[in-house]
Amino acid sequence: MNREAVLLGYYRAMQAELGPSRWWPGDTSFEIALGAILTQNTAWANVEKAMHNLRESGLLEPGALARLNDDEVAALIRPAGAFRVKAVRVRNFLNFLHEKCDLDMDGLRGETVEGLRPALLEVSGIGPETADSILLYALGLPSFVVDAYTRRILGRHGLIPEDIGYGELRDFFMDVLPPDVALYNEYHALIVRTGKNWCAKKAGKCASCPLAVFLEEFSPLTCVGKSIIPHP
Structure with a gap:
């Protein structure tokens, strides 16, 4: 399975569980x-x-x-x-x-x-x-936003190394996903919502996480597991 398919699979799993995010708040x-x-x-x-x-x-x-x-x-x-x-x-x-x-x-x-x-x-x-x-x-320009939740979730799923830099992590998405503003907008919002609700810094709630399906084995305390998806 290639990286694009992996990332879109994660996106669809979060979207199916959480629904639309309607980010970012602001009138102008x-x-x-x-x-x-x-x-x-x-x-x-x-x-x-x-x-x-x-x-x-x-x-x-x-x-x-x-x-x-x-x-x-x-x-x-x-x-x-x-x-x-x-x-x-x-x-x-x-x-x-x-x-x-x-x-x-x-x-x-x-x-x-x-x-x-x-x-x-x-x-x-x-x-x-x-x-x-x-x-x-x-401004509605296709520039993917990554943050601490992005790093934590992908790192715990074995998709990225722990020491990956911001630019590399951003490219991890932008190199394979289409430059679609709506997709980038919703993807980042879903990552933040998933991170806040399930992938806390000290203790992950893996069993109920929308992304649990992508882990073969996991610990409820650390959310560190063996990914069933080959490393891209």
């Missing part, structure tokens, strides 16, 4: 991009509180937010944690938008992943996962 591309920055190293519930502050203040728009100083931004996004650091990252992103598209994210719509991703990665505070989240969820 800027709101989605901002959420991707604020969610770094914090729970989404905290991000929602910060976004609520911005929404209630009429600041979920790049021009309005850009008029604030960093201390004012920090106070509003405080619930998201590391608020002073994230205020600077938000400022850096706003500066990028100002230079790139005059603070109008619709001006990025004609860009490609190959052209825009390197530019985003040059923005201080935007790493690969955040950049790919902005590309995929905010």
Whole structure:
């Protein structure tokens, strides 16, 4: 069985169990991009509180937010944690938008992943996962997002080595899957939902996991098993 078939098999198993995810929450591309920055190293519930502050203040728009100083931004996004650091990252992103598209994210719509991703990665505070989240969820560009859940699930199923880098892991999907925005969007969302509900860091609930069918033997405590699928 080839890697494409393996990955699509995992996708269909999660989709059948969990149904549609309807990610990423946000009414505008800027709101989605901002959420991707604020969610770094914090729970989404905290991000929602910060976004609520911005929404209630009429600041979920790049021009309005850009008029604030960093201390004012920090106070509003405080619930998201590391608020002073994230205020600077938000400022850096706003500066990028100002230079790139005059603070109008619709001006990025004609860009490609190959052209825009390197530019985003040059923005201080935007790493690969955040950049790919902005590309995929905010701009509808086919850039697969991988995260700790992706690494944990595939690693425990014996599909990837433990020390695989972000780029390699992203390519593990993008090298064989079609560049389909809807597929990438839903696949990442399903991985996160499966990881949160079944594949916790310390103890996996393997017996009831949607992906249990892909394991021949497993331990309820570690979720480490022997994959019935040959390593691609």
